[in-house]
Amino acid sequence: MINSTIDYFSIGLRLKAYRIAASLKAEDVAKNLKISRAAVYRLEKGEIVKIETLDRLASLLNTSVSSLLGVDTEYYSSGDGFFERMRQLEEKSTKIYSHFDPFSFLLTSDDYLHHLSTMLAEANMPQDVKKINSTLAILKERKGNFCTSYPQFMNLIGLQNIERFLHLGLVGNLNISPSKKMERCLLARKEVAHLIELLETQNHNLEIAITEESIPSLTFQLFYQKQEPLALAMSPFRLGELPNVCTGIASITASSEAIKQYQNLFDNLWKNSAKNKQAIDLLKKTLERY
Numbered sequence: 001m002i003n004s005t006i007d008y009f010s011i012g013l014r015l016k017a018y019r020i021a022a023s024l025k026a027e028d029v030a031k032n033l034k035i036s037r038a039a040v041y042r043l044e045k046g047e048i049v050k051i052e053t054l055d056r057l058a059s060l061l062n063t064s065v066s067s068l069l070g071v072d073t074e075y076y077s078s079g080d081g082f083f084e085r086m087r088q089l090e091e092k093s094t095k096i097y098s099h100f101d102p103f104s105f106l107l108t109s110d111d112y113l114h115h116l117s118t119m120l121a122e123a124n125m126p127q128d129v130k131k132i133n134s135t136l137a138i139l140k141e142r143k144g145n146f147c148t149s150y151p152q153f154m155n156l157i158g159l160q161n162i163e164r165f166l167h168l169g170l171v172g173n174l175n176i177s178p179s180k181k182m183e184r185c186l187l188a189r190k191e192v193a194h195l196i197e198l199l200e201t202q203n204h205n206l207e208i209a210i211t212e213e214s215i216p217s218l219t220f221q222l223f224y225q226k227q228e229p230l231a232l233a234m235s236p237f238r239l240g241e242l243p244n245v246c247t248g249i250a251s252i253t254a255s256s257e258a259i260k261q262y263q264n265l266f267d268n269l270w271k272n273s274a275k276n277k278q279a280i281d282l283l284k285k286t287l288e289r290y
Helices: 008-021 026-033 035-044 052-061 064-067 077-092 112-122 126-149 157-170 178-199 257-271 277-288
Strands: 074-076 096-098 154-159 206-211 219-225 230-234 248-254
Touching: 008 035, 008 064, 008 074, 008 077, 026 035, 026 052, 035 219, 052 064, 074 077, 074 126, 077 126, 077 219, 077 230, 077 248, 096 257, 112 126, 154 157, 154 257, 157 178, 157 206, 157 277, 178 206, 178 277, 219 257, 230 257
Parallel strands: 096 154, 154 206
Antiparallel strands: 074 248, 096 219, 219 230, 230 248
16 A cells, blocks of 8 residues: 555545546546556545556546645646536535635526526537536536535625626527527526525525625635535636636645635635625615616
8 A cells, every 4th residue: 555644535536536527438547557447446436556556547637646645736627527526525525615606506596507508508619518518417416415415505705796697697608689688687587586595594504695895706615524624626617607617727725825815815705795684685686686
């Protein structure tokens, strides 16, 4: 074995995420490494015997051994690998701090995945169909897991992002007819109304804060397990209006300094934001204006 203190299970999870990001099937990895497909699945469960295997895998998956070991930043150049890694981290988190534009996908309605599929098709990226389908499948699993476990969840929302969402509607591009534009704006209204309904159920595991201050364009999520920080995920990918799941470099790190800095940023914005009934009233007034 490499070292008894190494978290082999987490290495296996990273291997799976990187394989998905590289658009490789288990049999592709097996063929390249000259091992069986079953052996690949065992590797992804953390059954790793030789450091040489990790070295060959890192080369194949275009990453580094240190990233696979979790001692360096993980980088993902497509949404499917990144959201798979997000799913893995959410599955073992007890508390999550989230800032996504316009708000977290995890808080959208059951219909939203269908709307997202339509928007991504409108974005006209035929060369990325495989990646898009892979991402949608992972998002569906991610949402299902979240609704089952429901960790304590704190979502920081920028009011300007909500306004933009309502103004543009659920569109993949801006070149659509006025009637379709109106239809998509109505769908965006329904999503904000759904968010309000979630808040009005007074689920103690769910909190949101709405800030009118400038908010970072780079979205991020912080993961904790029983007060211990797990990771920080930073993303250029968008799941709202004008979505993008194919272009950009997302990153995930367990760096204590990075987590501390982003937690301070989140806390400072949260402190001066509208919360609870005040947040609900602000969302309702925003809906009335649109």
